[in-house]
Amino acid sequence: MKQKLTPAERREENWGWIMVAPTIIGLVVLNLWPFVQTLYASFCEHLGFGHYKFIGVQNYIDMFGNAEFWKATWNTVYFCILTVPVGVALALMIALLLNAKVKFKGGFRTIFFLPLVCAPAAVAMVWRWIFNGEYGILNQILGMKIQWITNPRTAILAVAIVSVWSSVGYDAVLLLAGLQNISKTLYEANSIDGAGKIRQFFTITLPMVSPTLFSVMIMRLMASMKIYDLIYMMADDTNPALVDMQSLMYLFYRSSFVAGDRGYGSAIVIWTVGLILLVTLIQFWGQKKWVTYDI
Amino acid sequence: MKTDSLRRSYMITKCVTYFFLILGAIIMVFPFVWMILTSSKTVPESMQIPPTIFPKQIMADNFKDAIASLPFANLYWNTILMVLFRVLCAVLFSSMAGYAFAKLKFRGKNILFGIVLVQMSLPSQIFIIPQYQMVAKMGMANTIFALVFPGLVSAFGVFFLRQTYMSIPEEVGEAAYLDGCNQWQTFYKVMFPLTTTSVAALTIFTAVFAYGDLMWPLVVNSDLKMMTLSSGLSTLKGQFTTNFPVLMAGSILAMLPMVVLYLIFQRQFVEGIAGTGGK
Incomplete structure (x- = not known):
């Protein structure tokens, strides 16, 4: 394969290297090397000021023997169960509604999309107020006295509601694009056959939009597995439900930067990435059963 | 007769569509509206039960x-x-x-x-x-x-x-x-x-x-x-x-x-x- 390059080809190659150099150097320094360091640190004890001592799999042993860690893992999985199916189903409903001939379609789209451009910190602050147990408007409307954020049984649910509220418009816009790609002739041919709207949805719409639906689900799942900011904002250190609502990434933050145990924190983040990988693989394996790629 | 029932079902679909879109829009906008309304209330007013919807005064103190x-x-x-x-x-x-x-x-x-x-x-x-x-x-x-x-x-x-x-x-x-x-x-x-x-x-x-x-x-x-x-x-x-x-x-x-x-x-x-x- 050793061929002499012509001068023009050589110049092209040099330009190629020069133009990717900033990105590649950046990625190696900022991401590739830190990734290796995190992996290594997960087998170390942090002695302070960035110094580490190798201790083998001790962090993992500690982690797997820690009830708080398992609770956080379950909380993360539970949060995904609460947000992904409901969130994506609601997004699909909104997309279907917007795909009909409606007036002010752009206006509705703008409204549903609005939470996405608001910083999660600000969004969570507003919802803390709505969920407030004593004076929150939600309890006033429901006529109940639920301590949404401090009751262990509702704390995650409250965060999940905020999460779905924040992301549903974004998912709907993606799904709407998928719906608009479905050719009208498919529906016309189908309605001559006398098929009803509901059958049409299951025989045409759902299979045709399934690739988009799948990618939205994967994206939402990955985002939910990494949930951190909403929990950080809605939970306080004094919150009695803290252990019942903290996710893996929140536990990672507390272990690494509040408690300063960066070896243990690294082990948590490695575990989380492994979990994300596993769940994604299961999704990709499961998609063969319901995603249609051939037109 | 047929066109009549078709038109009726078309109207119903339309109403249902708008109903859910408007309901969704209200749910999306409400937290922002409530945020703005609350930002002009005094602390005692914000804690009033039943709550006031509109603040008693527009103020920039908060x-x-x-x-x-x-x-x-x-x-x-x-x-x-x-x-x-x-x-x-x-x-x-x-x-x-x-x-x-x-x-x-x-x-x-x-x-x-x-x-x-x-x-x-x-x-x-x-x-x-x-x-x-x-x-x-x-x-x-x-x-x-x-x-x-x-x-x-x-x-x-x-x-x-x-x-x-x-x-x-x-x-x-x-x-x-x-x-x-x-x-x-x-x-x-x-x-x-x-x-x-x-x-x-x-x-x-x-x-x-x-x-x-x-x-x-x-x-x-x-x-x-x-x-x-x-x-x-x-x-x-x-x-x-x-x-x-x-x-x-x-x-x-x-x-x-x-x-x-x-x-x-x-x-x-x-x-x-x-x-x-x-x-």
Whole structure:
């Protein structure tokens, strides 16, 4: 394969290297090397000021023997169960509604999309107020006295509601694009056959939009597995439900930067990435059963 | 007869569609409206049961209190600089690399692009501890540079712009090359101007993401004067546990710049962020 390059080809190659150099150097320094360091640190004890001592799999042993860690893992999985199916189903409903001939379609789209451009910190602050147990408007409307954020049984649910509220418009816009790609002739041919709207949805719409639906689900799942900011904002250190609502990434933050145990924190983040990988693989394996790629 | 029942079912469908759309819109808008209404109430009024809907007076006191307890001028300035530099870096470096990966032949291309893909598929938290240690070692904690640091390069931007450059026909570059442009000139005089839509999308996406990011700014800049709007606002919840009118005023101040930009550039925002397919 050793061929002499012509001068023009050589110049092209040099330009190629020069133009990717900033990105590649950046990625190696900022991401590739830190990734290796995190992996290594997960087998170390942090002695302070960035110094580490190798201790083998001790962090993992500690982690797997820690009830708080398992609770956080379950909380993360539970949060995904609460947000992904409901969130994506609601997004699909909104997309279907917007795909009909409606007036002010752009206006509705703008409204549903609005939470996405608001910083999660600000969004969570507003919802803390709505969920407030004593004076929150939600309890006033429901006529109940639920301590949404401090009751262990509702704390995650409250965060999940905020999460779905924040992301549903974004998912709907993606799904709407998928719906608009479905050719009208498919529906016309189908309605001559006398098929009803509901059958049409299951025989045409759902299979045709399934690739988009799948990618939205994967994206939402990955985002939910990494949930951190909403929990950080809605939970306080004094919150009695803290252990019942903290996710893996929140536990990672507390272990690494509040408690300063960066070896243990690294082990948590490695575990989380492994979990994300596993769940994604299961999704990709499961998609063969319901995603249609051939037109 | 038949057309009559058809028309009736059409009308019912229409009503149901609008009903759910309007209901959804109300649920989406309500928290913002409630935030604005609360921000003008006094603390006793905000705790009144049953609650008042409209505040008894329109007042700016809560905003004054929020500004007195958080250095909002610094927060705006830090956030603007962080977003600006992150966008500049993402657009400049990603355009260059995206073009090279799409259009140029060079050895090692596939391996180098593999690095881009690996970074894209890993969550950013896995890099945070070492990144923080680098910033600390350089003595750059509590600076604008620290805020920008993880965003100096954007793997996602490279991936996204590479796709854009791949969709430009080969003839465009060849024509420029025959006109005597070298690779760099072909890139920045001919090809780059063709990607403005994608660059706008990347700009919006990068800006929104950087603006909302919470963990990195919290970790790296602990000095209140060097925080971003997001991380600065998060300190407010410890200061005012029950003073929700001030918290609402602070939230409004924190989300205002991006919401205003969004309302001006609605289409670009929606299509830009949806077009990038998210991360």
